[in-house]
Amino acid sequence: MKHAKTYKHWRIERDEQGIAWVYIDKADSNANSLSIDVLNELNSVIDALMTKPQPIGAVFLSGKPNGFIAGADINEFTKVKNYDEALSFIKLGQGAVDRIESLPFTTVAMIYGFCLGGGLELALGCTFRVAEDGPKTKLGLPEVQLGIHPGFGGSMRLTQLIGAPAAMDLMLTGRTINAKSAKKMGVVDYCVPLRHLKNVAQNLIMERTSRKPAKGSVQMTNSAFVRPFLARIIRKKTAQKAKIAHYPAPFALIDVWKQYGGNPRTMLEEEGKSVARLVTDATARNLVRVFFLRDRLKELGKSPANEPKIRNVHVIGAGVMGGDIAAWCALQGLQVTLQDRKPEILAKVLQRAYKLFDKRLKDRLLVQAAMDRLIPDIGGYGVERADIIVEAIIENVEAKQGLYRSLEPRMKPGALLTTNTSSIPLEILSQALKKPERLVGLHFFNPVAQMPLIEIVTTPHTDAACAQRVAAFAKQIDRLPLPVKSGPGFLVNRILMPYLLEAVTLYTEGISQQVIDSTALDFGMPMGPLHLADTVGLDICLSVAEILSKQLNVKVPDVLREKVARGELGIKTGHGFYMYAKDGKFSGSGNTGGKISKEVTDRLIGRMINEAVACLREGVVSDAELLDAGVIFGTGFAPFRGGPMQYVRDSGTKRYASRLEELQTQFGDSFKPDAGWSSLAGQN
Ligand code: NAI
Numbered sequence: 001m002k003h004a005k006t007y008k009h010w011r012i013e014r015d016e017q018g019i020a021w022v023y024i025d026k027a028d029s030n031a032n033s034l035s036i037d038v039l040n041e042l043n044s045v046i047d048a049l050m051t052k053p054q055p056i057g058a059v060f061l062s063g064k065p066n067g068f069i070a071g072a073d074i075n076e077f078t079k080v081k082n083y084d085e086a087l088s089f090i091k092l093g094q095g096a097v098d099r100i101e102s103l104p105f106t107t108v109a110m111i112y113g114f115c116l117g118g119g120l121e122l123a124l125g126c127t128f129r130v131a132e133d134g135p136k137t138k139l140g141l142p143e144v145q146l147g148i149h150p151g152f153g154g155s156m157r158l159t160q161l162i163g164a165p166a167a168m169d170l171m172l173t174g175r176t177i178n179a180k181s182a183k184k185m186g187v188v189d190y191c192v193p194l195r196h197l198k199n200v201a202q203n204l205i206m207e208r209t210s211r212k213p214a215k216g217s218v219q220m221t222n223s224a225f226v227r228p229f230l231a232r233i234i235r236k237k238t239a240q241k242a243k244i245a246h247y248p249a250p251f252a253l254i255d256v257w258k259q260y261g262g263n264p265r266t267m268l269e270e271e272g273k274s275v276a277r278l279v280t281d282a283t284a285r286n287l288v289r290v291f292f293l294r295d296r297l298k299e300l301g302k303s304p305a306n307e308p309k310i311r312n313v314h315v316i317g318a319g320v321m322g323g324d325i326a327a328w329c330a331l332q333g334l335q336v337t338l339q340d341r342k343p344e345i346l347a348k349v350l351q352r353a354y355k356l357f358d359k360r361l362k363d364r365l366l367v368q369a370a371m372d373r374l375i376p377d378i379g380g381y382g383v384e385r386a387d388i389i390v391e392a393i394i395e396n397v398e399a400k401q402g403l404y405r406s407l408e409p410r411m412k413p414g415a416l417l418t419t420n421t422s423s424i425p426l427e428i429l430s431q432a433l434k435k436p437e438r439l440v441g442l443h444f445f446n447p448v449a450q451m452p453l454i455e456i457v458t459t460p461h462t463d464a465a466c467a468q469r470v471a472a473f474a475k476q477i478d479r480l481p482l483p484v485k486s487g488p489g490f491l492v493n494r495i496l497m498p499y500l501l502e503a504v505t506l507y508t509e510g511i512s513q514q515v516i517d518s519t520a521l522d523f524g525m526p527m528g529p530l531h532l533a534d535t536v537g538l539d540i541c542l543s544v545a546e547i548l549s550k551q552l553n554v555k556v557p558d559v560l561r562e563k564v565a566r567g568e569l570g571i572k573t574g575h576g577f578y579m580y581a582k583d584g585k586f587s588g589s590g591n592t593g594g595k596i597s598k599e600v601t602d603r604l605i606g607r608m609i610n611e612a613v614a615c616l617r618e619g620v621v622s623d624a625e626l627l628d629a630g631v632i633f634g635t636g637f638a639p640f641r642g643g644p645m646q647y648v649r650d651s652g653t654k655r656y657a658s659r660l661e662e663l664q665t666q667f668g669d670s671f672k673p674d675a676g677w678s679s680l681a682g683q684n
Helices: 036-050 074-079 083-102 118-124 142-146 154-162 164-173 179-185 194-206 216-220 226-241 248-260 264-279 282-300 320-331 343-361 364-373 381-385 397-410 426-432 464-476 492-508 513-523 529-536 538-551 558-565 598-618 624-635 644-651 653-667 676-683
Strands: 003-006 010-014 019-024 057-062 067-069 106-111 114-116 128-132 138-140 190-192 312-316 335-339 374-376 388-391 416-419 439-443 453-458 480-485 586-588
Touching: 010 036, 019 036, 019 194, 036 083, 057 067, 057 194, 067 106, 067 118, 074 083, 074 282, 083 118, 083 264, 106 118, 106 194, 114 118, 118 154, 128 179, 128 194, 142 164, 142 248, 142 282, 154 164, 154 216, 154 248, 154 264, 164 226, 164 248, 179 190, 190 194, 226 248, 248 264, 248 282, 264 282, 282 480, 282 624, 282 644, 312 320, 312 381, 320 335, 320 343, 320 364, 320 374, 320 388, 335 381, 343 364, 343 374, 364 374, 381 397, 388 397, 397 416, 397 426, 416 464, 426 439, 439 464, 453 464, 453 624, 464 480, 480 624, 492 513, 492 529, 492 538, 492 558, 492 598, 492 624, 513 529, 513 598, 529 538, 538 558, 598 624, 598 644, 598 653, 598 676, 624 644, 644 653, 653 676
Parallel strands: 019 057, 057 106, 067 114, 106 128, 114 138, 128 190, 312 335, 312 388, 335 374, 388 416, 416 439, 453 480
Antiparallel strands: 003 010, 010 019, 439 453
């Protein structure tokens, strides 16, 4: 290097050939993000690049090993108080990327690891992008997941670069892509192994390659003739996935592009204004909250110092849950032995696992390797070697206790013992153990591959170190651990059940299934409660409800018992609250009464919220944030509302409690406000 110039977050190194290597290395941070300070300094960096003698080209790259840039600094943009503040932050970002684009020499973004949001927008301002063809490289514009859309020029530049259909798809789903896909779509120009990355960047500059304009077919997608037509199709498709009232950002993005996509400069300006409007909206605020809640759960799964990672997992019980848990662990790279009583049960799991691996890994060799990691083990030989045992056999105290007695003497010292029980108190199960303190609840949700949450269940007697290691295991397999106190239904089922039972009660009052389910969807739930009950199985719902009803203020409607007695168990029998065809597809209900009303919403959601307040009072989770996190990640509770407790705050705590009192007068004691409301109202 000829000479280097160092800033707080940036560093410029000039090499002998006259190329400037511009490193971003955000101070006091593990990952690079674009904060106001970083962007201000970027302007000084650009000033320096403009100063004579100018370099012959500049390569923008990261000084950190984990990736390029993760996006705009989320901590900062949550502090933005109003439209003007938001717009000035956006203009700072847009201005810096604009200046990179206008530099009078070739610029290259050299990408490895993550290159997301504002990071990709910065890269889009460079003449070329080269990316490492590696498993860690991830590119994307995930802003919609935070209730906004790209604002540092990304909406404009990506639609211009790769055409509106592909660009919109990336921005509207917020999904990330690997380097190969990015090359195929035209987001990056080269996708090469790490060892070639610098050379390619260097050559692009040395050869003074200039960029060819986008192909006519790409440009065409942004033309005045095509935009209205395409926008209509994209909007329709988006509306099938999200409601504009709940998630305004995707629709705002489509509108901005539809109106201004033909003129890059105006589009840039309007993109900025649109994001400034969205940032201060309740949806964005709540989605950012959800983002931080996810981080908080991940943090709770931190590995204790010097703790080796789990390598061998032994799962006992290869039913609905155990089979999927074993497959999931193998997918995550662990060595798994799976035990059950009959070989044919294990054979079924292997078929299911193959489907999962094929869908997720999409590569024959990787699928084969995952299958090799999942070993059927009728004899239970994996017990001695296992770092962790996951028990997922039938929900029966004697069966589980008997199993623990036989397992304990065979387990490695220090190996973890966990149970997936959804209703048996840990205090009872652990009585069978010589060291009862070692048993930890590891409560997965169904379907395992889709539900990100795991409840980590403990009693006051559980060994805290074991519980922490189990939480770290949950994180290791890419799930979110939520520490909960052992008690009826733990957190998630306990809060979900009153809501499901209220749906059944409404049904018995003559309100149609569609109206009940649409009410919940309208509120923002991912699935209606009756459809959910049919999916889970009415027999399972009934058994959880019966257990909860013995200990909590929960009454089980007779119709649920009657349906189960008649063998109407939901999708699995073709008949539950709805009728289903053989392939599980909905085929009708035969009932149409009632209409969506505020009262139905309040009854459904109110029961859930009241139970949430009871859980907080009892300390099932340690605070309201964790409660919101559990209910969002465990049930899919409307993320744009930020969780049940956030919803209560937004609605006004006192107002919500009085609404429950009204409902109690009208519909009885299942709406009686929990004692916890008084302290909540006090806090407000
Ligand atoms: P399941 O009935 O589908 O599977 C249980 C499996 O355990 C069967 O394959 C059975 O052959 C096997 N088994 C029974 N005793 C055994 C023994 N001594 N040794 C080896 N294998 C044995 O049950 P499912 O639904 O998978 O539930 C398992 C556990 O997970 C239960 O504790 C349940 O409460 C819990 N759970 C269930 C959820 C669900 O949605 N089904 C959700 C979360 C937890």
